[in-house]
Amino acid sequence: MLIAVIICAYTEERWDDLVAAVASLRRQTLLPSEIIIVIDHNKQLFERARAQFADATVVENKAARGLSGARNTGLEIARGDLIAFLDDDAEAAPDWLERLCDCSTDPKVLGVGGTVVPRWLGKRPNWFPSEFYWVVGCTYQHIPDQPIVVRNPYGGCTCIKQEVFQTIGGFREGIGRIGTVPMGGEETELSIRATQHWPEKVFLYEPRALIYHRIPAQRARWHYFLSRCYAEGISKATITKFVGAKxxxxxxxxxxxxxxxxxxxxxxxxxxxxxDPSGFLRAGAIIAGLVTTTAGYVKGSLKRQPLPTASPAANQDKPSLGVGKGNVSR
Structure with missing residues (x-):
């Protein structure tokens, strides 16, 4: 079974992180059939990546700027039976791909996600509650002993069958992160769309498939915490307009x-x-995070419904993968 891994990057400020992410893929016990690096509208970074990663496919994002468009650009050229996604600021454990692939052999499984472990570059704030680790892109729920069914895996640590994208389309633009704007939810919308199409199939969470996500000091600050919560609320409201609140x-x-x-x-x-006096701070942060996220959801619910990004030939509302090939380097 062929596995393509897509990494999306947009800034040279995370160059060392990108190099480490690619290196972690080369150490996998199950090597990917291809590594695709999509550069999101940054010509200088594209040229640098093309020169550095001679054994990978390097392509410019020719879709709309943002994570969804970049991932869709990668999907256009990916040839794997399974498509895995790894964040550019994360390193995968050596058996990451092997564990994801093992869970994907079941025909009832659409995709599999793993555990995202925070790697704080500074000191973790005492006030930061683990229940809100999703704010920094990490696993926040209780970690089970074995794979379990979930609504959606975390997008930067996941493996999805190519069949899913060929049937329902790619990631919906206008939902996910664009540069440093802390939106999200594109993998949630895609996963829900997939299970609505295949109600008898599921996504799994394999807790032993680990990646280590770098958390810079600026993401451990109160301002980022609240802004990410607010943006998440807006994202959830947008997703609801596409796939329903239920x-x-x-x-x-x-x-x-x-x-x-x-x-x-x-x-x-x-x-x-x-x-532990910081316990009061963590309790307060949970309440503040919930209130702020709810405020974002209300704000997003009042916005006019965005126009869907759909394939002209599609009979259903599915995002198109009809983007250009871009400049490709091997």
Whole structure:
């Protein structure tokens, strides 16, 4: 089974991270059949990557600027039976691809995601609650002992069957991250769209498929925390307009009614019984994060519904993969 891995990059500020990400793919116990690096509208970075990664496919994003367009550009040229995605600021454990591939052999599985472990480049703030690790792109839920069914995997640590993209289209533009704008949710919308098309099939979370995600100091600040929460609320509202509230908010209901209250109680308990004053701060951060995310959702819900990015030939509302090939280097 052929596995293509797509890495998207947009800034030279993360050059060393990109080099480390590609190096981690070359150390895999199951080597990818091809590594595709998509540069998002940055000519200088494209030229540098083309010179550095001679054994990879380097292509410029010819779709709309942003993570969704860059991933779709990579999908246009990927030839694998499985398409994996790795963030440009993350390193994959040596058995990452092998574990994802093993779970993908089941015909009922559409895709598999793994665990994203934070690698703080500075000190982790005492106020930062683990329940909000998604703010920095890391796994926030309880880590199980074996693979479990999930609504959607994390986009920068996942492997999806090529059949999914060929049938329902690629990532919807206008939802995901664009440069440093902290939006998200493009993988959520795609996963929901896939399971709506194949209600008998699932996505899995394989907890032993690990990547290590670098968290720079600026993402460990209060301002980034709140801005990311607000943007997430807007993203969820946008996704709801495309796939409906029932599916788009299914995981969030359990998260807000079960996980977050437990987190608040734990923070208060840490402060009162374990003499950890920062427990109050973590409890407060959970409440502030929830309020801010909800505000973003309300704001996004009031916005006019965005026009879908659809293939002219499609009979259903699916994003097109009809982008140009771009400048490719091997």
């Amino acid at each position: 599916d788009s908010l299914s995981s969030e209901r359990a998260y807000t009614t079960q996980m977050l209250p437990r987190g608040v109680c734990k923070g208060i308990t840490d402060a009162l019984l374990r003499r």
